[in-house]
Amino acid sequence: xxxxxxxxxxxxxxxxxxxxDELYCDSWRLSVETNNxxxxxxxxxxxxxxxxxYMSGExxxxxxxxxxxxxxxxxxxxxxxxxxxxxxxxxxDETLLSNIPYYASTGYGSKLFNxxxxxxxxxxxxxxxxxxxxxxxxxxxxxxxQMILLTGRTESQRKIxxxxxxxxxxxxxxxxxxxxxxxxxxxxxKFKSERRAELEGEGLRIHGNSGDQWSDLxxxxxxxxxFKLPNPMYYIG
Amino acid sequence: xxxxxxxxxxxxxxxxxxxxDELYCDSWRLSVETNNxxxxxxxxxxxxxxxxxYMSGExxxxxxxxxxxxxxxxxxxxxxxxxxxxxxxxxxDETLLSNIPYYASTGYGSKLFNxxxxxxxxxxxxxxxxxxxxxxxxxxxxxxxQMILLTGRTESQRKIxxxxxxxxxxxxxxxxxxxxxxxxxxxxxKFKSERRAELEGEGLRIHGNSGDQWSDLxxxxxxxxxFKLPNPMYYIG
Numbered sequence: 371x372x373x374x375x376x377x378x379x380x381x382x383x384x385x386x387x388x389x390x391d392e393l394y395c396d397s398w399r400l401s402v403e404t405n406n407x408x409x410x411x412x413x414x415x416x417x418x419x420x421x422x423x424y425m426s427g428e429x430x431x432x433x434x435x436x437x438x439x440x441x442x443x444x445x446x447x448x449x450x451x452x453x454x455x456x457x458x459x460x461x462x463d464e465t466l467l468s469n470i471p472y473y474a475s476t477g478y479g480s481k482l483f484n485x486x487x488x489x490x491x492x493x494x495x496x497x498x499x500x501x502x503x504x505x506x507x508x509x510x511x512x513x514x515x516q517m518i519l520l521t522g523r524t525e526s527q528r529k530i531x532x533x534x535x536x537x538x539x540x541x542x543x544x545x546x547x548x549x550x551x552x553x554x555x556x557x558x559x560k561f562k563s564e565r566r567a568e569l570e571g572e573g574l575r576i577h578g579n580s581g582d583q584w585s586d587l588x589x590x591x592x593x594x595x596x597f598k599l600p601n602p603m604y605y606i607g
Numbered sequence: 608x609x610x611x612x613x614x615x616x617x618x619x620x621x622x623x624x625x626x627x628d629e630l631y632c633d634s635w636r637l638s639v640e641t642n643n644x645x646x647x648x649x650x651x652x653x654x655x656x657x658x659x660x661y662m663s664g665e666x667x668x669x670x671x672x673x674x675x676x677x678x679x680x681x682x683x684x685x686x687x688x689x690x691x692x693x694x695x696x697x698x699x700d701e702t703l704l705s706n707i708p709y710y711a712s713t714g715y716g717s718k719l720f721n722x723x724x725x726x727x728x729x730x731x732x733x734x735x736x737x738x739x740x741x742x743x744x745x746x747x748x749x750x751x752x753q754m755i756l757l758t759g760r761t762e763s764q765r766k767i768x769x770x771x772x773x774x775x776x777x778x779x780x781x782x783x784x785x786x787x788x789x790x791x792x793x794x795x796x797k798f799k800s801e802r803r804a805e806l807e808g809e810g811l812r813i814h815g816n817s818g819d820q821w822s823d824l825x826x827x828x829x830x831x832x833x834f835k836l837p838n839p840m841y842y843i844g
Contacts, residue, residue, distance in 0.1 A: 393665060397673035404640050404835040406677045428630060436634035440643045598641040 395420035399602045405584040410605050411482060418480040421602050425470060425478055431502070433600045438502035441580060441597045442509055448577050450514040457544070457574040458510050459566070459593060461581035462521035462531065464601045466507065466540060467497040479603030492523070495530045499538035503580070503599070507540060516544040516574065520565055520586075522558050522606065524549045558606050563589030632657035636839045642821040647842045648719060655717040658839050662707060662715055668739070670837045675739035678815060678834045679746055685814050687751040694781070694811040695747050696803070696830060698818035699758035699768065701838045703744065703777060704734040716840030729760070732767045736775035740817070740836070744777060753811065754780040757802055757823075759795050759843065761786045795843050800826030 395417035401407040413421050424430055450456045460466050472491040473479060491497075511517065523531055525548045532546065553561045562585065566576060570591050579586065579593035582601035587593070632654035638644040650658050661667055687693045697703050709728040710716060728734075748754065760768055762785045769783065790798045799822065803813060807828050816823065816830035820843045824833035 393669045394673070396666070397669045400637070400640060400670050400837065401673050401677050403637060406674055406834050408677065408681060408832065429633070432630045432634045433637055436631070436638050437643055440638050440645065444645060595645065597643050600637065 391416045392420060399424065402602050402605070403598065403600060405588075407605075409607050413479040413602065415480070417602075418477065421480070422474075422478045424602060426474070430600060434500060434502040437580075437597055437599050438506040441506055441578060441595075444595050445510055445513055445515065445578060448513075448515075452514075454516060455574050456515055457518050457569065457576050458515040459518045459520050459569075459576060459579040459581075460503070460507065461583070461586045462519060462523060462535075463497075464500070464582035464603075465580055465586075465599055466500060466503050466519070467534060467538065468500045469497055471497070473603050483604060489527075492527055492534075493530055495534035495537065497534055497538070499540070500599075504539050506580075510578075511542055515577070517542065518569060518574070518576075519543050519546045520562055521546070521548055522561070524554070525551075558583065558585035559589040562586060563591055566591040566593075628653045629657060636661065639839050639842070640835065640837060642825075644842075646844050650716040650839065652717070655714065658717070659711075659715045661839060663711070667837060671737060671739040674817075674834055674836050675743040678743055678817060678832075681832050682747055682750055682752065682815060685750075685752075689751075691753060692811050693752055694755050694806065694813050695752040696755045696757050696806075696813060696816040696818075697740070697744065698820070698823045699756060699760060699772075700734075701737070701819035701840075702817055702823075702836050703737060703740050703756070704771060704775065705737045706734055708734070710840050720841060726764075729764055729771075730767055732771035732774065734771055734775070736777070737836075741776050743817075747815075748779055752814070755806060755811075755813075756780050756783045757799055758783070758785055759798070761791070762788075795820065795822040796826040799823060800828055803828040803830075 395414070398407070398414060398417055399421075402410070445458070448456065463469055469488075469491065472488065476484070476487070507517065519535075521531070528546065528548055531548070535541075535543075535546075547565050549556075549561060556564075566579075567590065569576060576591070576593040578595050578597060580597045580599060581587050582599040583606045584598065585606050587596035587598060632651070635644070635651060635654055636658075639647070682695070685693065700706055706725075706728065709725065713721070713724070744754065756772075758768070765783065765785055768785070772778075772780075772783075784802050786793075786798060793801075803816075804827065806813060813828070813830045815832050815834060817834045817836060818824050819836040819838035821835065822843050824830070824835060
């Protein structure tokens with residue numbers, strides 16, 4: 371290399387710093403996925419590039435695929451009865467649908483969440499399916515599960531959400547549950563726990579629950595098995 | 608490179624296969640850490656080298672450090688009263704103490720668990736401290752938490768466990784709870800939930816809970832915040 375000694379030193383220093391960031395950011399991501407991080411608002415500044423590379427490269431796809439495979443392995447072990455009460459719950463955003471096009475244009479979670487621009491994006495109904503989830507969804511339908519979609523989106527977004535789901539290949543859900551007026555101030559974990567309790571009250575057996583946030587999965591009336599999809603871009607409590 | 612075309616092709620093929628294994632194994636590890644994998648008995652054969660490298664390299668240390676930092680950040684937010692009822696629960700194996708020397712000599716989780724040889728190792732009382740946990744433990748003591756050690760080890764291992772903990776720098780715990788005769792057949796999640804309920808019955812406030820297994824953390828009477836330490840070597844249900 372023809373670089374001067376000082377330039378070579380600078381390049382080496384940059385490489386070492388990048389490796390340190392990579393190591394830290396991978397540990398930060400694990401702490402998010404295991405719910406150790408608790409509440410957080412934006413991706414840490416040193417990890418912006420890391421999250422972009424994770425989401426747009428092959429790791430996010432691979433991680434999502436393995437979640438779907440583990441989910442399917444469990445689903446196949448469930449004894450389905452023909453009373454139509456064997457249910458699987460799916461969250462929508464970053465679970466069935468992917469908002470990567472929106473987050474790619476806004477820095478992959480490195481900026482504070484902007485509800486106005488996010489709702490404009492939702493209203494386009496152009497979020498793609500998360501490929502691994504779409505395959506899983508189809509397999510679960512074939513196995514005989516009743517699909518319950520339980521999302522933090524609001525009733526006012528029902529039509530656009532249905533359109534987006536149908537356009538991307540989803541269908542045949544038993545119920546799409548959105549936040550009603552009374553739910554608007556509730557933490558997600560409370561809203562979703564209440565709705566799961568109602569579903570169980572109706573006699574449904576909630577075998578599996580798939581979501582990218584721990585607030586989709588924890589709380590009361592938990593599913594027999596919960597499946598955490600990856601999402602290092604944002605946190606919902 | 609002076610290698611023949613067929614050797615070059617073979618080396619390329621090996622490199623591609625190794626990259627594919629690395630991608631898959633990293634996703635498998637995430638599925639273990641998020642509890643998506645459910646019950647498993649040995650590390651998948653393609654991931655043996657991956658787990659060895661993870662455990663013996665800098666990633667395990669970095670992941671453990673970040674868990675300790677997140678734990679400490681939460682601990683500092685807790686309002687400690689002087690009634691001596693503010694508690695933090697720690698598991699022992701792969702949480703306070705590290706059995707890496709044992710697992711290094713038995714393939715890092717690639718072989719079925721051997722209770723005889725593991726107990727021989729435990730009886731040596733020579734497990735090192737997990738460095739990040741020892742620092743956290745000391746910080747929590749200074750903050751004023753009561754330390755409760757809750758482990759799946761048995762009462763017959765009390766003396767050797769105390770010796771090992773004291774030798775590696777731990778001390779001043781309020782209680783070391785081990786499995787009694789009646790607990791021997793219980794799943795860990797049941798045993799630990801029962802003991803947490805007893806602790807709460809005694810008026811303790813369980814703020815934090817640190818463990819490398821989800822069965823340390825989930826169940827009933829959960830801590831306000833749970834902290835999952837990494838462990839891709841074995842699963843306890």
